[in-house]
Amino acid sequence: MIMKVSIVALMAFLVSRAQAFLSVGGNGNTHVTITGSAVMAKIYEVCEAVAENEGREFKPTGSSAEELLHACLGTATGEVSGAKFRTALNQIYMQNSYVDRDLMGSAPHHFNNEAFGEGRNLITRGTAAIKANVHTNNLQSARETLGRVCHTLQDFYSHSNWVELGNKSPYAILIRPDLTIENIADVTMPTCSDCASGKCPNPLLPAILNGRYLTSGYMGLFSSDKPQGKCSHGGDTDLSSSQNPRGGINKDERLPYNAHLHNTAANLASEATLDLLEDIRGAIGNKDYLRLMGIARSAVLVFVIDTTGSMSQDIAEAKRVTYNIIDSKKGTQDEPSEYILVPFNDPDFGPLIRTTDPDVMKSEISKLSATGGGDIPEMCLSAIQLALTGAPSSSQIYVFTDAPAKDTFLEKTITALIRSTKSTVSFLMTSAMRKKRELPRSQFQIYYDMALASGGQAIEVSKSHLSQATDIIVDTSTSALVTILQCSRNPGRVESFPFLLDESMSNTTIYITGTDLIFTLYSPTGVSQANTVASGPLGIIQKVGNLQRIQLTGTDMGLWNIDMKSTGSYTIKVIGQSAITFIYDFVEEFKGPHPGYAVIDGRPPAGLPAKLLLMLTGEKGPEVLEVQEVALVDVSRLRESNGTIEKMGNGDFLVTVKEVPEGEFVVLLKGRDTTSSSLFQRQSTTQMSQSKVNIKVQTDSSMQPGQEFKLNFTVTTNGTGGAYTIRARNDKSIPMNYPSTLTLVSGGSAQGTVSLTPPANTVSGTDVTLTMEAEGPGGSDSNYAVLRLSVLSKVTDFTPPKCELVGVQGNCSSSSCSSSNWELSVNITDGNGTGIERITIQQGSGNLTQNEVLDDNVTVVMGLYEASCCSPSVTLSAVDKVGNVGRCTYTMETSAGSPRVSMSLPLWACLLISAMILLCDAFSLW
Structure with missing residues (x-):
């Protein structure tokens, strides 16, 4: 209990400094602060638990996120880049802006208008989707959903009266779908008194406070109407706050009249986020939790291989280079963290094979053989589409082929995916078939164009010399590549x-x-x-x-x-x-109750300055790096447009480029490492350009197997009016319906709907990448939007497994802990649920043995945990088949007496202190 109080105090100190809940401007910052503090604290805790379980030390050499990454990976071999770690975390944090920009009018997403049931459903359904996505290796979808869920969860504490009711702990029911929200104020029940100044610290009626009724403020973005007597959200953008009762109860900003309420709300939001992360961690396990958070070696090996009859030599070379990379880099920092293989033929392509086990990759690639092949062109682009949607962002993809593409209709879809993922595609094209069939270079031009657009190479070589060309794969399948x-x-x-x-x-x-x-x-x-x-x-x-x-x-x-x-x-x-590099996104500024910057999904708008949100990363973190110049450079390097740089803090910069080069361009950065006074230069690889067309698709829910799912989209243009061609494609071949054209006038917009119906047998957690394209008359201008959607089966089991202590044996009173052991016995059941999926050691360095028995038609898992007295604490995590988590935490006293038993997960204050230091140094607050 003392430990828990210390944690609350620490979180209160950190978050009260953060002044959270806003996106930009005002006397406050963003949800990134709250989410970031919890994320870094939990990462630190899990890294230490993994190190303890592996019998190694966990000692970050400094306070930066990069040094945490290095210590967590547990190796001093080779360079470690924090770019993919930062990118993964940004995939979480950027969703905060999405909720404020695209869902500002949705009451459930912000717990406005007393939408408690709907808001809680968003959290619990989102959490289920996160667990299912991780189970099927769809980590980016899981991260994006996590960011949106955290935003909604945190808004509860700022937008409801939970704090005013005197609560000192998070509302656990929000992440517990097996429990019911109670005592919500009826729609006819008045909740607030009138506040003419709009600055009353607590305008809630005594009847609400005394009866402990739960309420939240009503938000009027477009109308001042609200139910009679109800509280408003408050603020300049809330039209309802001018109607009696005036004022509002939001605690988004720390102002003189609500500072205490704001601080408490921010602290509880942080604790609640920690609880949510702990639930997810328990469901997916420590190793997958770290992968979810981007803690992994940065290299990913992705092969797309033509398996038609003429490719036997190429396949043999792909096998050789794969085996060489696996064998030579095993155990080093350059060992790939993931392996992906996508074969293609004619007319078939796929499936995508993904594994983190190098022996599995060896086995899968050894099964490839050169057979079949009808027409000379093959399904190369379809295979590349699978690779781009299945691989992590910024991956290196290598394509082996000796024939042109048959599916050239996918060219713009592939270009959109390259820009969206910032992945690099290189082609190794062998020429034996081209010479035999006298195929012109023009049929292969699409490969050259895609390589150039992604920053890859298009290498044309004879089959007999292919082994000399594959050195490029060894060069680029490495960590810390810049x-x-x-x-x-x-x-x-x-x-x-x-x-x-x-x-x-x-x-x-x-x-x-x-x-x-x-x-x-x-x-x-x-x-x-x-x-x-x-x-x-x-x-x-x-x-x-x-x-x-x-x-x-x-x-x-x-x-x-x-x-x-x-x-x-x-x-x-x-x-x-x-280790020195940068990550970036093109962003747009948005207004509303919580203004801020959001990532542009597609090409940035033509005729306007381009804005980039840019983050530096280095071995010792971004604090020791200076940005001196950021420019957009056209591909021919004939024009270079410098940007104005605004330092946002902690390695973040907002760059504004007023005159954007016409055509394709890349990002060039120049800076200085203050630790060595060395100047450095880095360049992005993915080409980008502006567009007068914009397509925006909104969604924040999962699809269900066998049910139609509809998405609304809007196309706008500042270019030529007329009939705009609409294309929609997904990587799982799910049947879709959408309008083939929309008619627009210059400066106008039009709306449409795309519907998808996943087959009834679709596996829960399946990730579907939907690419939407809008092309103007004559094909002169186009833009795209890329969405990651999840298919999630309906969950009816909400009861977590139960853990019962059977007995504890051992004596840890000896002065030398290494000379004595202890053990405990537990029984774990899932009642009438879906059954136990797995039981793991979440924290502790002992051994767990399990045995299933049937007791009165109920399956009981009998567990025996044995450990040295040097490791006196253990947390066991029991997960059922739909991701519900039950935990047992036990601590063996190191002095004489009975063992101490705790049924809640302890959060160590020392971990949080270190994590807070990491956060303050490593994360920006936009």
Whole structure:
């Protein structure tokens, strides 16, 4: 109990400083603060539990999120990049803005208008979807749902009168679907007194307070109407707050008249978020919880392989390079965290095979064989679509093929997915079939275009030399991969390309693709090496097909140059390994009750300044890094538009570019590492462009197997009026209906509906990626929206498993804990529920043995836990088949006496102190 009080005090201290619940502006910040404090505290706790279970130390070397990541992974081998960790967390945090922008008028999402039942249903259904998504490895969908659920859960404490009723603990019923919300004020019951100034600290009527009735404020965004006598939300955007009773009861901002109420609401929201995260952690286990939070080695190996009859040599090479990567990188920081394989043929493609086990990947790729194949073109783009929707964001995808694509109608869908996921697609095209069939390059141009759009390579090589080209896979399937320079010329010209190497860089490699290439490489000290010198003072040049790969052996830091003499088309890319990098999103500002910035799902609007929300990450965190320049650079590098930089704090920057380059562009960043005074340069790989068309699709619910699911979408344009072509595709081939065209006038909008009906046998937790496209008359302009939808079976079992203590044995009073052991026996049942799925050790370093017995037609799991007295505490987590969690926590006293038993999960104050320090240093509050 003393420990629990300490935690509340710590959370109160942190969150009262945060002044939470707003998105931007005002005397407060955002839900990111509350969510971030809980997320980091829980990550710290789980990392330490995993380290204890594995018998290793967990000691972050500093307070940054990157140092927490390094310590949690438990290895000092190789570079560790925090980019994917930060990206994963941003997928959670960005959903806060989504709820405020796209769902501002939804009472349940904000617990406005006394919509308690509906709001609680959003939380419990969302939590069930998160657990099901993790079970089926759909982590991005789980993160996005978690962000929305956290927002709704936290709004309860600011928008209801829970705090005014004197409650000091979170309302556990909000995350317990097996319990009922009680004592809600009836719609006819007056709840507030009139507050003419709008600044009354507590306008609730005595009858509400004395009767402990639950109520929340009514929000009038478009009308001042509200039920008679009801409280309003309050604030300038709430029209109902001008109607008697005036004022409002929201605690979104800490103001002089409500500071205590605001602080308490923020503290309870933080505690409630911790409780929610603990429930999810218990359901999915420690390892999957860390994967959900982005704690994983950054490299993901994704192969898309043509298996038609002519591909036997290519498949053999794909097997060789895969085995080599698995065997050579096992146990190092560069070991891939996940393996994905998508085969394709004609007319078949898939299935997507995903595993975290390298031996499983070896087994699956060994099963591939070259057979069949009808027409020369094949289903390559369909396979790439599966890879892009199944792989994590920013993945490296490698495509092996010797034939053009048959499904070219997917070209714009693939481009949209590349931009949405920021993944890189490289093609290894063998030429035997092309020569035999005399296929023109134009049929393969789509591969070159996709490689360029994603920042990948399109390598054309003979089958006999393919093994030399696959070195690029070894180069790029590594952790902490960064791009220093990337550009394209068509046609080429005599030109010099400078690039900056900093002290953090290692394993720098240059790729130049094209024909008849002539170039010279210069180091910062003036040493040069021509392309005709295979092994020279600066590096080793390997030529294969249309690719020249230069692996630098020189270590000079500073400004390098590539002087190109070729006039044919070519591409240049410089990569290496470094912990210093950046992540970014194009964002738009929105107004409303809680204004802020939200990620643009699609191409940013033409005719307006482009805004980017950008975050730096480095080995010691973003605090030691400075941004000096951010620019949008067109692909030809003929135009560079610098942005104005606004520091948001803790590594976050808002960049505004007033004059955006026409056509395709990338993001270029230059900065300085203050720890070494070294200048650095980084560049994004994914090409982007602006559009006069916008398509927006809104959803915040799951589909059910066998039931029609409808989504409303809106298309707007500032360009040409006329008939706009609508396309909708999903990666699970679910039947859909939608209008093929919408008619728009310039400056106008039109609405439509797309419906999907998942088959009745769809597995609960299935992730469906829906890509919506709107194309203007003549195809001159288009835009897209990419949504991740979940299919979730209806849950009727809400009862968690029960844990009963049978006995405890052992004596831990010895002065040397390592010389004594203890054990406990438990019985775990699930009553009339769906049955026990698994029982795991959530915290503790002992061993658990289990045995099932049938007692009066009820299955009982008898568990025996044995541990050293050096590990006196244990938490067992019992999960049923739909994700309900029951926990047993036991602590063996280290002095003489009976064992102490606790039936609630302890949260260690020391963990939270460290996690709070991490949060304050590592997270921004936008």
